[in-house]
Amino acid sequence: MAFTLPKLDYDYAALEPHIDARTMEIHHTKHHQGYVNKLNDAIAGSELENKSIEDILKEVSRLSVAVRNNGGGHYNHSLFWKIMTPGGGGMPAGDLTDVIKLNFGTFDQFREQFSNAALTRFGSGWAWLVQSGNKLIVTSTPNQDNPLMDVADVQGNPLLGIDVWEHAYYLKYQNRRNEYVDAFWNVINWTAVGNRLK
Ligand code: MN
Numbered sequence: 001m002a003f004t005l006p007k008l009d010y011d012y013a014a015l016e017p018h019i020d021a022r023t024m025e026i027h028h029t030k031h032h033q034g035y036v037n038k039l040n041d042a043i044a045g046s047e048l049e050n051k052s053i054e055d056i057l058k059e060v061s062r063l064s065v066a067v068r069n070n071g072g073g074h075y076n077h078s079l080f081w082k083i084m085t086p087g088g089g090g091m092p093a094g095d096l097t098d099v100i101k102l103n104f105g106t107f108d109q110f111r112e113q114f115s116n117a118a119l120t121r122f123g124s125g126w127a128w129l130v131q132s133g134n135k136l137i138v139t140s141t142p143n144q145d146n147p148l149m150d151v152a153d154v155q156g157n158p159l160l161g162i163d164v165w166e167h168a169y170y171l172k173y174q175n176r177r178n179e180y181v182d183a184f185w186n187v188i189n190w191t192a193v194g195n196r197l198k
Helices: 021-043 053-057 064-084 095-104 106-120 175-182 189-193
Strands: 125-132 135-142 157-164
Touching: 021 053, 021 064, 053 064, 053 135, 064 157, 064 189, 095 106, 095 135, 106 135, 106 175
Parallel strands: none
Antiparallel strands: 125 135, 125 157
């Protein structure tokens, strides 16, 4: 079974003005589609065709660079589209509120750590909120790596991730990654993030 590009639950313009329609369209139809196509090429004819993306990523250290980059790219973007929504932002609800307070003190302290991880990731990559055992940890990864990979510094269940590749923000924000990171807080789908808690 080949991997396929997931449909979005909202229109490309739905996250305006925080994330512009043109960026969303190119990001989904060109970048994400590219990762899907190259992942399928990289696993064609191998036993990996019968595995879930999660199972592939957890043993990625013994797989090819193409599988690492494009498998990570497929997983990361699939998550990214789900943890954003029009009318998002605000504060987390339910269990997630308590778990964030327990691990970071306050929501604002968590927000500062996460934004800082997104701003200080040099070059291309992602910042994450990860559930690792019974703890929540903020971390970041280079390229299309993620916390499911056995090569990641912090491993665990990714709850929330922000793409800080320039393709995610350059059309609207150019070099101002800080403005993009600030805007991201207005589109987070906290219900979807909370549902990822295990
Ligand atoms: Mn991207």
